[in-house]
Amino acid sequence: MATPNLAKPIGARPVAAKAAQADTSQISQGRLMVRRFMQSKLSVFGGIALVIMYLLALFAPFFGPYDVNEIDTNYQWSGPSTLTFAGGWPGICGVTQTLDQKNFAWVYTKDCSQSNPIQLFVHGSSYSVLGLFNSDLHLFGVGKPAKIYIWGADSQGRDIFGRVLMGARVSLSVGLVGVGFSTVLGSILGTASGYFGGIIDNLMQRVIELISSIPTLPLYATIAATLPHDISVTQRFFLITVVLSLVTWTGLARQVRGKVLSYRGADYTSAARLAGASHTRVIMNHMLPNAVSHIIVVAALAVPGAILGETALSFLGLGMLPPAVSWGVLLRDAQQVQVVTTYPWLMIPGAAVIAAVLCFNLLGDGLRDAVDPYG
Amino acid sequence: MTALETDVRRRDGAANANDNLIEVKDLHVHFHTTLGVVRALNGVSFNIPRGRVLGIVGESGCGKSITGLSIMQLVARPGKIEGGEVLFKESGEQPVDILKLGRHSDAMHHIRGNSIGMIFQEPMTSLNPLFTVGKQIEEAVLLHQTQNHEEARRRAIDILDKVGMPNPQRIADSYPHQLSGGMRQRAMIAMALSCTPTLLIADEPTTALDVTTEAQILELMRDLQKEIGTSIMFITHNMGVVAQMCDEVAVMYLGKVVERATVDDIFYDPKHPYTISLLRSIPRLGGERHGRLDAIKGSVPDPYSTVTGCPFHPRCPSFMPGLCDTLVPAETRIESENLHTVRCHLHPGSTILGKFGSSGGVATTAPETMTGFAAPSNASEPMVIPGSGGGTVNNSAEPNLTSGDVDDGAAPRVNRTS
Amino acid sequence: MLNYIIRRLLYMLVTLVFVAIISFMLLDLTPGSYLDTEIARLRQAGGNMSDGQIEALKIRYGVNDPFPLKFGKWIVGVLQGDFGQSFEFSVPVSSLIWGRLAFSLILATSSIIFAWLISIPLGVYSATHRYTIPDYIITVLQFVGVAIPEFLIALVLMVVSASVFHADVGGLFSPAYVDAAWSGAKFVDFLKHVWIPIIVIGASSTAWLTRVMRANLLDVLNAQYVQTARAKGLGEGLVIWKHAVRNALHPLIMAAGGILPALISGEVIASIVLNLPTTGPLFINALIKKDTYLAVAFLLLLSVMLVVGNLLADLALAWVDPRIRLE
Numbered sequence A: 001m002a003t004p005n006l007a008k009p010i011g012a013r014p015v016a017a018k019a020a021q022a023d024t025s026q027i028s029q030g031r032l033m034v035r036r037f038m039q040s041k042l043s044v045f046g047g048i049a050l051v052i053m054y055l056l057a058l059f060a061p062f063f064g065p066y067d068v069n070e071i072d073t074n075y076q077w078s079g080p081s082t083l084t085f086a087g088g089w090p091g092i093c094g095v096t097q098t099l100d101q102k103n104f105a106w107v108y109t110k111d112c113s114q115s116n117p118i119q120l121f122v123h124g125s126s127y128s129v130l131g132l133f134n135s136d137l138h139l140f141g142v143g144k145p146a147k148i149y150i151w152g153a154d155s156q157g158r159d160i161f162g163r164v165l166m167g168a169r170v171s172l173s174v175g176l177v178g179v180g181f182s183t184v185l186g187s188i189l190g191t192a193s194g195y196f197g198g199i200i201d202n203l204m205q206r207v208i209e210l211i212s213s214i215p216t217l218p219l220y221a222t223i224a225a226t227l228p229h230d231i232s233v234t235q236r237f238f239l240i241t242v243v244l245s246l247v248t249w250t251g252l253a254r255q256v257r258g259k260v261l262s263y264r265g266a267d268y269t270s271a272a273r274l275a276g277a278s279h280t281r282v283i284m285n286h287m288l289p290n291a292v293s294h295i296i297v298v299a300a301l302a303v304p305g306a307i308l309g310e311t312a313l314s315f316l317g318l319g320m321l322p323p324a325v326s327w328g329v330l331l332r333d334a335q336q337v338q339v340v341t342t343y344p345w346l347m348i349p350g351a352a353v354i355a356a357v358l359c360f361n362l363l364g365d366g367l368r369d370a371v372d373p374y375g
Numbered sequence B: 001m002t003a004l005e006t007d008v009r010r011r012d013g014a015a016n017a018n019d020n021l022i023e024v025k026d027l028h029v030h031f032h033t034t035l036g037v038v039r040a041l042n043g044v045s046f047n048i049p050r051g052r053v054l055g056i057v058g059e060s061g062c063g064k065s066i067t068g069l070s071i072m073q074l075v076a077r078p079g080k081i082e083g084g085e086v087l088f089k090e091s092g093e094q095p096v097d098i099l100k101l102g103r104h105s106d107a108m109h110h111i112r113g114n115s116i117g118m119i120f121q122e123p124m125t126s127l128n129p130l131f132t133v134g135k136q137i138e139e140a141v142l143l144h145q146t147q148n149h150e151e152a153r154r155r156a157i158d159i160l161d162k163v164g165m166p167n168p169q170r171i172a173d174s175y176p177h178q179l180s181g182g183m184r185q186r187a188m189i190a191m192a193l194s195c196t197p198t199l200l201i202a203d204e205p206t207t208a209l210d211v212t213t214e215a216q217i218l219e220l221m222r223d224l225q226k227e228i229g230t231s232i233m234f235i236t237h238n239m240g241v242v243a244q245m246c247d248e249v250a251v252m253y254l255g256k257v258v259e260r261a262t263v264d265d266i267f268y269d270p271k272h273p274y275t276i277s278l279l280r281s282i283p284r285l286g287g288e289r290h291g292r293l294d295a296i297k298g299s300v301p302d303p304y305s306t307v308t309g310c311p312f313h314p315r316c317p318s319f320m321p322g323l324c325d326t327l328v329p330a331e332t333r334i335e336s337e338n339l340h341t342v343r344c345h346l347h348p349g350s351t352i353l354g355k356f357g358s359s360g361g362v363a364t365t366a367p368e369t370m371t372g373f374a375a376p377s378n379a380s381e382p383m384v385i386p387g388s389g390g391g392t393v394n395n396s397a398e399p400n401l402t403s404g405d406v407d408d409g410a411a412p413r414v415n416r417t418s
Numbered sequence C: 001m002l003n004y005i006i007r008r009l010l011y012m013l014v015t016l017v018f019v020a021i022i023s024f025m026l027l028d029l030t031p032g033s034y035l036d037t038e039i040a041r042l043r044q045a046g047g048n049m050s051d052g053q054i055e056a057l058k059i060r061y062g063v064n065d066p067f068p069l070k071f072g073k074w075i076v077g078v079l080q081g082d083f084g085q086s087f088e089f090s091v092p093v094s095s096l097i098w099g100r101l102a103f104s105l106i107l108a109t110s111s112i113i114f115a116w117l118i119s120i121p122l123g124v125y126s127a128t129h130r131y132t133i134p135d136y137i138i139t140v141l142q143f144v145g146v147a148i149p150e151f152l153i154a155l156v157l158m159v160v161s162a163s164v165f166h167a168d169v170g171g172l173f174s175p176a177y178v179d180a181a182w183s184g185a186k187f188v189d190f191l192k193h194v195w196i197p198i199i200v201i202g203a204s205s206t207a208w209l210t211r212v213m214r215a216n217l218l219d220v221l222n223a224q225y226v227q228t229a230r231a232k233g234l235g236e237g238l239v240i241w242k243h244a245v246r247n248a249l250h251p252l253i254m255a256a257g258g259i260l261p262a263l264i265s266g267e268v269i270a271s272i273v274l275n276l277p278t279t280g281p282l283f284i285n286a287l288i289k290k291d292t293y294l295a296v297a298f299l300l301l302l303s304v305m306l307v308v309g310n311l312l313a314d315l316a317l318a319w320v321d322p323r324i325r326l327e
């Protein structure tokens, strides 16, 4: 099986012909895929929504009115600001903080008689734009001393809206980077396994089986628990993505292997081998280009798993740790039911998780149907 | 069966040619797909005489299967029967228009399986893999014939025996995957005949089988047909099979019946250029093997396009510009001993001015003699000799079928495609 | 068939041995053992500890043994039901885990049954009523269901029942029954609590299975044997439920094996939010506190649950499908 069928007399000419044919069909195939994808409105919607989310994350400090770590004891657990049109221009109501002596909790009374108009492009805390230059411009804000919390504040008066945008940086990139790692790993191992077969293949299958014999989250948690605590946020981020890809690559490897197996029997593969192409050449020139659309699909569908994985780990206190901000870290504040019942806006980061995962699923489904309409 | 018997059977049938079990009139079926409407059947009319075998032939995609399914009211979405009649006249009962019965009505359920049985092309997939063959036959018997499980089981084994299963008890307890393709098709036939239907619709029942098995299945069907007296609507794209099996033939092209005649007339005196092309595509005795449709140029147009005039005109060797591409030929009767109709402007009755675009019913104008139009050159040359047996097809790619136990086995065949 | 089962069992054993090695290795690698924490605590509590005392502790816990020796000692114990000593609770691990595992098993099993009971009718309805409004609603729910993390569903459900029904929904029992012996009343109390975790844990699996069911049934409905069944004169209900659905279950059972890891993961995380007396809270706590033997025992036993579940799914597959059974 591993060696091409030598009984088939295939000369050099058919090789060229076949290869050319494969190329042209590849191009029209690609166009066909794009057309099929564009037909699926939900998937296009998912794709566009994701682009917007990533842009929001990239320019989070601009879209959020305050620094994400800015603590404000005057607004501890303050709810979302109330919109008012009292001034003829959209603004927010004023808020006063008093202490409820009996329950020992902060109580906020709003005063909508006077409006704090919302201003656009205000100057505030300074931040770095993509590491290139500094800016203190924010999309919106209100005049001091009032503060605008469109999604409410957390236990230390920090702006949840800004923190969700900031958290998106970690949560959304964990998905991409983690799946990126596992795509590379899965493609290499899957291709090798499918192409060479034999012992390599067998060993790979056993390893995959072994990994899939351990329940996912407990495995993530166990590996994450071995990570040292005294490392920087960036180091931790990369280690967490590695942890996530340790499991994700198996699904990818399986799919790629299946594809490669089906190509191995194809005429042009044996033809190329007979024409003297090396294994690497056959894999790089004939198999990977054919498999690449499938790899992209499987990868897109694997991203939600990675996002959910990071969220779960951070939520459990084993993933990203404060002061790093990620959706899972933010949701740690929502662990106690009593707290969430009183301050339901603490669950808003959860909505962000759902939205991102949903969009990736829509996108992935559309890609899959476009690439493999009958699969 | 000998050639003589075949002839006797045919002549018998001719005596009461007007006794039709099924009369299909102007049947229209459309598929409403996202890409547009496919007019799969465009005014199909034909009759199935009682107790005889009607062959439906044509290239794949011309609507043969949809015709069969329409009679059972089994056309699946997005297909819809848009119009027409299917008159079903069981002896001793009032004729019913099947299409007027609700798809899921009791009357329809009673007809399906009980009065009309059906066999499909793919024996590998037409039996449910999760139930034994016996259970699947019993299911039909229990539904229509008896409430008694033992009785049903006995009848299932009986019918399995009748279709020539070597060990019917064991076969009844087997699952489909344990049987070969030929065995499965026998089981399907057993199931379809288990309630002794008056009509059996066989949709390419042998297309998926190898040649030896095909011959056996055909022989079985012929024998059972004689024994039970069931009428058969035999769908195939293989003219050789038609020669072996059928009494009458309806040739279909693009959702229309283009020619109807007895099997002898079809083979000895074909009128429609499409029929002639079909016959020419059969490998000749001792001749070189041709591709299936070498003789017909071009291919069936894509189903979404509409062809003006005669649907066959883009491929027709006798195409008459200005006439064939504008005017739809009507069905017209040919002067003949038996019923013989054709839809082609070469036969003047078909040309009814003012009938643009529409189609349907048999033209009522008196057929003129059409000697003025030269039929395509080879038309009168007999392509096959039905029922003659004994001839040898020199067909290198397929097993040779000259062994004595299967008569008619030598009938030429059209190269198969799925 | 018997051969097949035996072969599968052997495979399973080998896999589990490797799982044991890997999980033990993982936790052994952890920098800083529970001992360090313990020493720090003792020092804080009662002044100085001599090096001798520390050495004695290290020997007692076998900290300096080479890995194979440590693992060997441990695995021999495991085979006799001794999973070692919990550092944190100073009791044998086995005295902590079984009750919790039992609850986990009950929850996982109930959730999978729940998922099946909901997803099959939904999937069938969705497939047989394609492009109708209910089908769209089911599809949307199914997309959202897959996207919501379990702990969020848990939170939402708890918040809703706390603020709307003023019901205390955490845990598996009301406080009065937690330590009571099993009785009719306790069982009723259990039933009153257990539905929330079942929904929480089963939700995403339900969504996923509905989707699988719909897709499969659409495939099967195109199969020739379904047409055969109709041609026999069977009513549409029988055609669908007897002939089509039974064939569509086939991939669904395979999918059941596939959702087990998600189910177990969901159980672990939901139990933390819902404060259930199952494996989740203790396991995560053990990981954070580096209570090695406790954590490894949980990891291993959860894997056993998964592997056995997969085996059962395969057997169920063989049971419904003669093509596998009679191989």
Ligand SMILES: Nc1ncnc2c1ncn2[C@@H]1O[C@H](COP(=O)(O)OP(=O)(O)O)[C@@H](O)[C@H]1O
Residues within 6 Å of the ligand: B031, B033, B038, B040, B058, B059, B060, B061, B062, B063, B064, B065, B066, B067, B077, B078, B079, B303
């Ligand atoms: N599900 C469907 N959707 C769209 N068109 C269909 C469908 N099924 C059949 N058709 C159309 O009906 C025509 C006739 O099909 P069929 O009766 O199966 O042909 P035959 O049996 O002669 O090969 C086909 O050409 C096809 O265009």
Ligand code: SF4
Residues within 6 Å of the ligand: B272, B273, B274, B310, B311, B312, B313, B314, B316, B317, B318, B319, B320, B324, B329, B343, B344, B345, B346
């Ligand atoms: S009508 Fe014209 S095009 Fe059609 S079959 Fe007859 S000759 Fe050919």
Ligand SMILES: [Mg+2]
Residues within 6 Å of the ligand: B060, B061, B064, B065, B066, B203, B204
């Ligand atoms: Mg057909």
